[in-house]
Amino acid sequence: MHSQTSAKKSNVKLGERLRLTKKFSGSYKNIVSPTANQFGENIKNIFRWEGSIYSLMWKEFLIYIVLYIFLTVLYDFVLTDTDRTHFEDVAAYCSSYVSSLQIVLLLGFFTSTSMQRWFSIVQSMPGTSKVTAYFVNSLKENQPDVSDIKIKFDKKAGIQIVQQYARWIVLSWTLVFRLICPSLKEAYPELICLQNEGLLLEHERLQLEMEPYEKNQSLIVINWNLALLRVCGRRNMYYVPADYSRNLDCLMLFKKNCNNAIKFATKNIPFALIQAVSVAVYSYGLASLMARQPTTKAADGTRNHTPVFVILGYIPFTNAIKFFLFYSWLKFGRMASNPFGEDDDDINVKQLLYSHIEDAVRLQSLYVDTSFIEKVAMTSVNQPSQLWIDHATMKEKAGKRKTISSNIRIQQSEL
Numbered sequence: 001m002h003s004q005t006s007a008k009k010s011n012v013k014l015g016e017r018l019r020l021t022k023k024f025s026g027s028y029k030n031i032v033s034p035t036a037n038q039f040g041e042n043i044k045n046i047f048r049w050e051g052s053i054y055s056l057m058w059k060e061f062l063i064y065i066v067l068y069i070f071l072t073v074l075y076d077f078v079l080t081d082t083d084r085t086h087f088e089d090v091a092a093y094c095s096s097y098v099s100s101l102q103i104v105l106l107l108g109f110f111t112s113t114s115m116q117r118w119f120s121i122v123q124s125m126p127g128t129s130k131v132t133a134y135f136v137n138s139l140k141e142n143q144p145d146v147s148d149i150k151i152k153f154d155k156k157a158g159i160q161i162v163q164q165y166a167r168w169i170v171l172s173w174t175l176v177f178r179l180i181c182p183s184l185k186e187a188y189p190e191l192i193c194l195q196n197e198g199l200l201l202e203h204e205r206l207q208l209e210m211e212p213y214e215k216n217q218s219l220i221v222i223n224w225n226l227a228l229l230r231v232c233g234r235r236n237m238y239y240v241p242a243d244y245s246r247n248l249d250c251l252m253l254f255k256k257n258c259n260n261a262i263k264f265a266t267k268n269i270p271f272a273l274i275q276a277v278s279v280a281v282y283s284y285g286l287a288s289l290m291a292r293q294p295t296t297k298a299a300d301g302t303r304n305h306t307p308v309f310v311i312l313g314y315i316p317f318t319n320a321i322k323f324f325l326f327y328s329w330l331k332f333g334r335m336a337s338n339p340f341g342e343d344d345d346d347i348n349v350k351q352l353l354y355s356h357i358e359d360a361v362r363l364q365s366l367y368v369d370t371s372f373i374e375k376v377a378m379t380s381v382n383q384p385s386q387l388w389i390d391h392a393t394m395k396e397k398a399g400k401r402k403t404i405s406s407n408i409r410i411q412q413s414e415l
Helices: 002-017 020-024 041-046 054-078 081-100 103-124 129-138 157-180 182-187 191-196 202-209 214-234 243-266 271-290 307-314 317-337 349-368 370-382 386-414
Strands: 146-148 151-153
Touching: 054 271, 054 307, 054 317, 081 271, 103 243, 103 271, 103 317, 129 157, 129 243, 129 349, 157 182, 157 214, 157 243, 157 349, 182 349, 191 202, 202 214, 214 243, 271 317
Parallel strands: none
Antiparallel strands: 146 151
16 A cells, blocks of 8 residues: 555656646647538638648748739830730740649659658657556566665565656657657757656766767667566566566567667658759749730730739739649648658657657556556446446347358258
């Protein structure tokens, strides 16, 4: 009882030290359903500003409109008749260039490549739940008094070991994503910041700072967990001796996923491909500024000042829409090629770190507060839901009737 009370107090202190709840808490109340089942939800998606493509490219679109209007004013009020003729010849050439440019194929290839890389990064992201949960459930309770090289294990040894193991798993995850996520690196630029958050102890920080290569710091933390597994195996602290090798396999899989996350994040899409797509889109945008410029000459050779010609000359409907679609496609591909950026649709690694910390504290409570959790489970076993049993019984009877009817049909067919 005393050990459980002290463990609860340590969890409270851990939660107080981990001030991530105030920094990175978020909600999903503003997410619009992509299925659009309700009436008018498609219109709502089109005009949504937060996280939309409009918020990413409104500056470029505004510059495009200003340049288009500037060329129209230049044509109407500055150029002479001879210069207007040259201007119209250039506009006709740009119009043929724009219509012959197969930019859709290039954008499609770039976007598909970016999305494949995005899915590879997401699939390779390491998780902390499995490796922590397996260790928590394989360790015996109420460890005896044991001493080994100035390390004392008393009746609270299991609680302390579980807490350190879970913290080191989250710490190694954090050190990995500090390498590949600029926002997390900005939040924790130095190891002392992790120490202030309770993820790192002072002597551990000094040990990590001795490592000259920052990418190896997460491997050092994993080595601490390996040493902890070996100590537990040597002291017969597992329920089954085979749990040592199983925990070792889980930890090695976690280490592999960490290395894969670094590999996929550091090996970006070839810069030549991004450059080629960017040049194609910007070339289309510059050419479309001159293409299909409406001439203000009537059939008799005089200048036409009807409202339709004025509107078409100053508001680029068709050109702006096409450039907007192509540029938004380029922007989407660039966002997918860097999923750990600062955009609204990028992976929120800060919030993900907070969820891993919450999950680790919750999983270690399975060992700390095991009596209370088991009491709830056994109460449910002793007092089961009768409605649930009735559903299971009805389904079992229906399955037996179906089997009997199928056997009767088989016998009739044989006769």
